[in-house]
Amino acid sequence: MNSRPRSKKARTGIPGLDEILAGGLSEGRVFLLEGNPGTGKTTIALSFLLEGAAKGEKGLYVTLSETEDELREGASSHGFTIGENIRVFELVPPESLLDAEQQQSLLYSSDLELGETTKAIFEEFERVRPRRVVLDSLSEIRLLAQGSLRYRRQILAIKHYFARQGATVLLLDDLTSSSQDKTVHSVVHGVIKLEELAPTYGSERRRLRVLKYRGQAFRGGYHDFIIKTGGVSAFPRLVALEHRREFTRDVLPSGIGELDDLLGGGLERGSSCLVLGPAGTGKSTFALQFIMSAINRGEKAAIFVFDEELGLLFARAKAIGIDLQQMRDDGNLHIEQLDAAELSPGEFAHRVREHVDSTNAKTVVVDSLNGYQASMPEENALVLHIHELLQYLNRQGATTVLTVAQHGLVGDMKAPVDVTYLADTVVLLRYFEAHGRVRRAVSVIKKRTGRHEDTIREFRISSQGLSLGQPLDEFQGVLRGVPQFVGKVDPLLKPSQADPDHF
Structure with missing residues (x-):
């Protein structure tokens, strides 16, 4: 069976956009x-x-x-240099048309101006003979046409002319004259739509979507992109099923015997763990314990921090025996502080993927999902974004630890986002009161990949790090915050059993 040869692609030069377009724009076509x-x-x-x-x-x-000056000034702001290979053709009404004495109010019609405009474009093309053409913008041609029929005929004429010349053409439309006119959509080979969203707080969010691409599969849906010094960067929507890496699903210990007992030996490689609890219970400390354990095994790790300033995190971690600064200096740890008000979910997923791919990080911490949610306050697909990211990391053999802060301190508490069903393991932290002191307890309420203890253990955080006690078999109501002692032997950690300089 004969198969048609695949058309060559003209790459756009935009990181990520060529991936969305399956290689770029088909050469010799109009987009x-x-x-x-x-x-x-x-x-x-x-x-x-x-x-x-x-x-x-x-x-x-x-x-x-x-104007050409405005165009070159905008290009220079990104560090672009428009060299000899690029001709800028400024096609605007001559200055004489602005003079009332020179204007022909009866003879000068839109027909004549439209025809002269198109003729000038074709003449300049014949003189330059370019391989790539940009026409900016169609709004001016639409206004000159003064009707959808003449506008469509003009676009068809432009398309057929450039098609015979074999040039790849990009038509720009700023949608100022008519955002509902879809005339060009049916004529061109492909359509890319750019959108800008203005959230209630924070910087604007931009996204793009390929509406049409004849004879070519492309990555559908919305994709976030940013404009920064140096140009545009697009972040293709993450599809976890497209990424798979072979690895062994062995059990990774945390380095603390009692915690490993609670987890049924540790966390499985290529799984996700959600650490859930109210503010201040030690969610970040538990996550850092898995980071330290991974680095001690000789693996790479990465931490993405939304909520805490890095200087404070470094000082706090060092106070409990975890030197994050040294881990980063040694090249074993990538740690990045993210500004929730300046970040889109697509860009965040891209950053995570980039570091996991480039450094082969085997343990990834996101602290916290509350901050991640704050980065997209008007998004409706937070759980789907998290699902794709977790699936991608799992398929790369990376163990992911997520933290979520619940509302409240004791009693009935709720999380701002329910992702417990997505995580393979859920670790629950709680405050409780006993003997006139506020204490902390940990339990594992779910482990999809194996058995685990169904007990509740007290834990403490001191200058010696994280320490766990024996199961609190003699208490009831620990998770409610005010337990009752029903046993004969008090299993609570005594001050002498842990560093008195506890946190």
Whole structure:
């Protein structure tokens, strides 16, 4: 059976976008890039031309709404240099048209201006003979056409002309004249739509979506992207099923015998663990214990911190015998503080994936999911984002530890997001009162990958680190916060059993 040869692709030069487009834009075709002003169309178009120029291909940027000086100034702000391989053709009404004495109010019609505009574009193309063309923007042509029929015919004429020349064309549309006009959608080979969202607090969020790509599979759905100095970076939506790495699902001990007993030996490689509890119970400390254990085994680890300033975290961890600074200096630990108000979920997933792939990190901590949720306050798919991220990490053989702070301190508490069904292991921390002191207890309420203790143990955090006591068999109501002693022997940790300098 004969199979059609796959068309060559013109890469866009945008990190992540070529992956979304399955390699780039089909050469010799016309594509539409649409979005409201400020969404990044010009920056993407310039990157498209610069990518071709780097390969020795000539490019032509036809601007109908922006001056050449403005275009070059915007390019320089990103560090772009528009060299000899890229021709900027500024196509605006001549200055004589602004002079009232020169205007032809009866003879100068939109028909004439539209025809002259198209003719000028074709003449410039014949002179330059580029491989890549950008036309910015269609709003001006739509206004000149003054009707959907003439506008469609004009777009068809442009498409067929460039198709005969074999050029790859990117049409920009800022949607200012008509956001409901879908005329171009049915004509072009592919459509990419850019959107900008303005949350109640924090910086704007940008996302893109490929609406159409004839004869080509692409990554559907919305994908976050950012504009920064140096251009645009897109973050393809993570699909965990596409990533798989062979590994052995062995049991990883925590380094504390009593905690391993509680966990049925430890955490399985390639599984996820949720540490749940009210503020101050020690969720981060439990997570750091697994980090230290991984590094002691000679593995790499990564921590992504939303809630705590790194200097404070380093000092607090060192006070309990965990030197995060030294681990990072030795190259065994990647630790990154994230600003929830400046981060999109797609960018966060990309950062995690990037570090796991590049460093082969085997233990990943996200502290906490409360901060992760704060990074997307108006998103409705938080659980789906977490699900894909956990599945990806599990398939890479990485053990993931997530922390979630519950509302309240004792009694009936609730978490802001319920992901307990996603995690393979759930560790529950609680405060309780006994003998006039506030104490802490830990229990494992779920372990999908094996057996675990169903007991409750007291724990303490001191300058010697994390220490756990024996099961609290003689108490009832520990998880409610006010237990009752029903036994004969008090199993609570005595001050002499732990460092008196407890935290």
